[in-house]
Amino acid sequence: MQNNRIAIVGAGVAGIALAIVATKLGYQVTLYERDTEVSSIGAGVTLWPNAMFVLQQMGLDKEIIAMGGVPSYMRQFDQYGVQQGELNIAAVNDLSGYPSVTILRCDLMRILARALADLGVNIQFNCLITTADINGLKQKFDLVVGADGRMNSIVRHALYPEQVQPRYQGFINIIGISQLEGSVLNNAIHDYRGMGERFGIVPIKTGECYWAAGWSANMDKERPVSAWYQELQQRFLHWPNPVQQVLKSSETNSLKLIFVHDIDPLPYWHRDNMLIIGDAAHAPLPTSGQGACQALEDAWHLAQGLVKNDQLDNTLSDFYQQRIPKATATQSVGRQLAQQLFSDSFASQAPIASISPKRLSEFWMQGLTLQ
Numbered sequence: 001m002q003n004n005r006i007a008i009v010g011a012g013v014a015g016i017a018l019a020i021v022a023t024k025l026g027y028q029v030t031l032y033e034r035d036t037e038v039s040s041i042g043a044g045v046t047l048w049p050n051a052m053f054v055l056q057q058m059g060l061d062k063e064i065i066a067m068g069g070v071p072s073y074m075r076q077f078d079q080y081g082v083q084q085g086e087l088n089i090a091a092v093n094d095l096s097g098y099p100s101v102t103i104l105r106c107d108l109m110r111i112l113a114r115a116l117a118d119l120g121v122n123i124q125f126n127c128l129i130t131t132a133d134i135n136g137l138k139q140k141f142d143l144v145v146g147a148d149g150r151m152n153s154i155v156r157h158a159l160y161p162e163q164v165q166p167r168y169q170g171f172i173n174i175i176g177i178s179q180l181e182g183s184v185l186n187n188a189i190h191d192y193r194g195m196g197e198r199f200g201i202v203p204i205k206t207g208e209c210y211w212a213a214g215w216s217a218n219m220d221k222e223r224p225v226s227a228w229y230q231e232l233q234q235r236f237l238h239w240p241n242p243v244q245q246v247l248k249s250s251e252t253n254s255l256k257l258i259f260v261h262d263i264d265p266l267p268y269w270h271r272d273n274m275l276i277i278g279d280a281a282h283a284p285l286p287t288s289g290q291g292a293c294q295a296l297e298d299a300w301h302l303a304q305g306l307v308k309n310d311q312l313d314n315t316l317s318d319f320y321q322q323r324i325p326k327a328t329a330t331q332s333v334g335r336q337l338a339q340q341l342f343s344d345s346f347a348s349q350a351p352i353a354s355i356s357p358k359r360l361s362e363f364w365m366q367g368l369t370l371q
């Protein structure tokens with residue numbers, strides 16, 4: 001891109017990551033965030049090797065690893081605690097050349113925000129961008145990037161005035177952070193599955209974990225949140241010990257109820273000098289485990305494209321052509337797994353062991369090469 005002023009709407013993973021890589025490449029970035037601070041809502045994330053590739057390019061991998069955990073396995077159990085399958089994460093890491101790191105979301109966001117501040121860029125907090133602001137931004141900046149999330153992206157709305165409706169996928173998640181005594185998890189992600197129910201526990205540092213419980217449910221926003229939390233306790237009352245420990249020791253203020261939505265793949269992500277990235281463009285379900293990873297990939301690919309190409313229109317169409325297959329495949333993997341998990345029958349459930357480390361590594365690392 002010849003001129004170099006970029007406005008980014010939304011200081012989530014995608015927005016801050018793009019601000020960092022673009023600033024490093026010499027662009028003048030202004031980052032608008034509606035909240036008063038960087039959000040830490042959302043328990044934790046697993047940064048698979050594709051995300052760690054990008055974080056290494058950003059110079060943040062060591063700090064992330066120091067704050068996070070590096071699990072060796074993902075083990076799948078039934079609701080009685082009988083192991084059903086296993087994924088050797090260490091093997092995936094070896095094949096990919098990058099580790100998989102689990103981290104609390106507040107730590108990830110703090111590291112990203114500090115890296116941006118170190119580059120001299122201040123996030124413009126308390127700046128809710130509205131539809132009425134978009135034209136002004138388009139005139140003032142060479143590029144306007146919507147990194148404003150899955151549910152109500154204002155930049156997506158400017159691209160699709162007919163509205164893109166996020167799709168409720170028929171299940172809820174309750175997420176939280178807990179302290180565990182000893183090494184109950186033995187450095188393995190634990191994935192317990194029952195009929196239409198799932199409880200995943202992700203170790204971070206010794207004794208610390210984040211978790212997500214899910215079950216199929218109608219989207220009832222009238223029901224008090226406390227009733228959902230009571231249901232959580234009831235549903236998983238007889239599930240194996242780590243689940244019990246996690247529920248007993250959960251930090252109350254870390255709990256969050258989510259009616260899980262994704263969006264259908266979109267036919268375009270840009271028009272004029274306006275583009276959407278991250279969840280605003282291709283929000284996958286949490287069952288893909290890839291939302292933040294794909295947001296990081298977007299930031300990296302877009303910055304590379306901006307430097308390589310003088311014509312903005314070409315850069316933005318190339319970006320879409322490059323990113324849409326992987327983003328769509330990720331969305332589709334998330335939907336397939338959600339369907340298996342939250343349908344009422346075990347018949348269609350595929351054990352995770354059926355995915356080889358090689359296939360997984362090839363899928364995740366696709367498109368990530370240094371030039």
Ligand SMILES: Cc1cc2nc3c(=O)[nH]c(=O)nc-3n(C[C@H](O)[C@H](O)[C@H](O)COP(=O)(O)OP(=O)(O)OC[C@H]3O[C@@H](n4cnc5c(N)ncnc54)[C@H](O)[C@@H]3O)c2cc1C
Pocket residue numbers: 009010011012013014015032033034035039042044045046047127128129130147148149150152153154173175212258277278279280283284286289290291292293294295
């Ligand atoms: C339960 C759960 C578990 C998950 N686990 C994982 C995981 O293990 N690994 C993984 O990779 N991903 C995971 N994800 C997905 C991941 O959290 C998201 O995909 C990722 O955070 C998307 O980042 P983003 O920057 O695109 O959007 P967001 O994080 O939603 O950020 C959008 C930002 O834009 C701001 N904003 C919105 N509108 C405006 C406006 N009009 N003006 C100004 N600012 C605005 C918001 O305040 C927010 O700060 C999980 C998601 C869920 C729900």
